[in-house]
Amino acid sequence: MKFELEYIEKIAKIVSDNQLSEITLEDGEEAISVRKENNVITTQVSPAPVVQQAALQPAQTASNNVVKEEKAASQPSGNAITSPMVGAFYASPAPGAKPFVKVGDVVTPGQVVCIIEAMKLMNEIESEVSGKITQICVEDGQSVEYGQVLMYVE
Numbered sequence: 197m198k199f200e201l202e203y204i205e206k207i208a209k210i211v212s213d214n215q216l217s218e219i220t221l222e223d224g225e226e227a228i229s230v231r232k233e234n235n236v237i238t239t240q241v242s243p244a245p246v247v248q249q250a251a252l253q254p255a256q257t258a259s260n261n262v263v264k265e266e267k268a269a270s271q272p273s274g275n276a277i278t279s280p281m282v283g284a285f286y287a288s289p290a291p292g293a294k295p296f297v298k299v300g301d302v303v304t305p306g307q308v309v310c311i312i313e314a315m316k317l318m319n320e321i322e323s324e325v326s327g328k329i330t331q332i333c334v335e336d337g338q339s340v341e342y343g344q345v346l347m348y349v350e
Contacts, residue, residue: 204228215335274350275325279340283314287336295336301329303349310346325349 207230211219220229279285287295287310297309303323312319327349334346 204230274327274330274348276345277309277321277323277347277349279312279342279344279346280321281312281314281319282342283312283319283340285334285336285338285340285346286311286313286318287332297329297332297347299329299332303327303329312340321346323349 207219207221207228210216211230211232216232218229218231220227287297289296289311296311297303297307303309304326305322305324307323308320309323309329310321312321329347330350331348332346333348334340334344340346
């Protein structure tokens with residue numbers, strides 16, 4: 197399998213559009229991994245046999261360019277709302293309920309934007325700023341770390 201730039205771009209788009217964290221495709225001794233961490237997509241093409249190594253070098257360079265372009269395009273702006281603790285992120289007050297906020301909503305200081313469950317305690321996370329939600333960086337039920345960006349307000 198030859199990993200061409202167009203193919204790598206399609207895989208990166210699949211990861212981004214479907215809110216996946218990682219996808220790995222293998223064909224014999226060749227493999228490509230596309231990983232999304234903290235809203236940054238990285239691509240890694242595994243080493244191939246020496247005979248095919250020269251053919252993969254352009255693909256690796258092209259994939260690095262794709263990653264750099266996507267990093268620049270996906271750099272969020274505005275104020276980050278971060279997790280004050282380790283726990284589970286919940287976008288709504290109960291399963292199946294309407295989420296506290298969604299992209300495009302306008303929030304005000306003190307407005308609850310999500311819940312972080314830690315040690316069976318539900319902790320309401322409030323916005324400290326006013327503005328429009330431009331990006332929600334985590335999925336409902338996802339584990340979050342202390343200081344991890346939950347969403348951006350512009």
